[in-house]
Amino acid sequence: MTKRTSDQSAAEAPVGKRQPCPCGSGKRYKACHGAESGSRQPIVTRPFGGLAAEGELVALREFVPSATAELPLRTGDRSILLATVLPMAAAAMVRNDGQAFVGLQVQTKSGDISSDLARAVEWAQQAEPGQSLPAVGPENVPTSVAPNRLQDLMDPQEQLSPQLYDDFSWWMPEDTEPSREVQLSLERANAAITPTQRIDAEGVCSAYWVDTGTKAHLRWVRSESEDRLIAALARLSARGELALDEDSRYAGSFRAHGLIVPVWDLDREKHASEWREPARALGQRLEEALSSLDDEPLTSTERRAREGLRGRQVTIR
Template identity: 70%
Template sequence: MSERTEAQQRPDAEIPVVGRRQPCPCGSGKRYKACHGASGGQSKIKVTRPFEGIAAECELVALREFVPSATAVLPRTSGEREIELATVLPMAAAALVRTDGKAFVGLQVQTKSGDISRDLARAVEWAETAEPGNSLSAIGPEDAPEGTVPNRLQDLMDTEAQLDVRIHEDFSWWMPEGVEASGEVAMSLERANAAIMPTRKLETEGVHAAYWVDATDRAHLRWVRPEPEEKLISAMARLSARGELALDEDSRYAGSFRAHGLLVPVWDLDREKHHREWEEPAAALGQRLDEALASLDEQGLDAAERRARDGLRGRQITIR
């Protein structure tokens, strides 16, 4: 990776302030006054891995990208109001406070900057003080008070805590108990419920951020992995060369996609099996992956494993 690319991917707080006529330290080639020294300039950097440094990084990526209806209490280090992270909110809102005072911040929203961590932090800050019955359409770091460096999600939460993800059958949790949706919210609720694909989180020791998804014609396992991409692909190639990359005889490795700096391998599964039937095979696969990852430090890939790695690379796509 070039020095310029590394600089452009730094969090904004790492870009030092220089003279307005000097080249911007981000490596854009522009003068500081026309880049990060400009109003709202800090929103221009594209942060490839916005949740880095958070223990629940993989779960955040899953909730942001493909889990349809789920919530999880944001582990806070301060703040009086409990805030729940949510996959989708009515009308794709960035945040809302229900009429009963319960606050939510949406993850599957259109961002206003190159760093979703900053956008989410501003939504959390809004939700801390918003009056019940209000919602926020969108917010970004440029909304921070002038002269301040906007917070990131990492600044507002316990980064060592895991998320207790709760999967919902539908989006009825949008409304307080006993309250019926009406108007645009009712229409949004109907559309959201119609689009849900049944999803379950695999709950077994050693398996994190792995989700079974029923896509009607087939089922999938989508597993967000925390390892560096190249090392993970090499470990998977080692298993593939041995014929050990599938979960069992009723599954096959389909490919992987990149999201927010992490790799998400995907397996096609026998749809007739209950999602809990995949927990033990997933745990066994996870153990095989851990062993393959550890073995890479002692032994590089052989010719067959390198060919397998090339094949796996050809089945990758980037979505964010």
């Protein structure tokens, strides 16, 4: 019998049929994982809980277009790269040069993304060069020896160091001519890329500058509980310290896999690197606000700010 981590059972929760499906598909629950046999499947709403890399995993699955990251596996001889998107939206593939990839931005087959990824990793560890896994599930991936979840495969204390790309040329080894099918998939994927850069600054993790073509944003995946994070943001808002600088404004937040992702609108004329210091300073202010919550209850002004922030949900799809 395989091991189920406490993070999974703790995160399973009932989901309303009209609510967004926690799997991240963008569909309502009743049209996605709640549709089968008319019964409700248990959904793990925080599938990457317990991992130091949780924030990066959420970012790579939800909004980073083209990136890879070495998966810090506990065992196994083959290097596995987590990838945002693979050719034909494959769940996993092994290039002809032997490099194995597991895709994050794929349709899941169960109510637990972590479980599906663990199965894809097991497949990638055993597959031959040139093979591709179009979908992952119990029907097409052996599970006799597979750990139950991603948390059982990787070192929970290790962070990810994503490598971002301007296109998807990394799909193919150098000096390799893609098939017509892969070439078409490559062209479609390249055309859909949104310029994105990771904000690399002291004390800043899982924060990304994104240019949508009409606006630039900072999207920052946070690991704190929603109530605590919104309270800290409200404290900064009441002090007039919630923006990164005079050329930015707090836009709102969205939920992704059990975490809250605050979003700031930014001046598109500024380069992504110009936001490193403002992000570092904002991160420091936010940490101080979070720490102060233990000793200083919100004031009436801060409570009003909190109610205003709760209603500012943004949509990125």
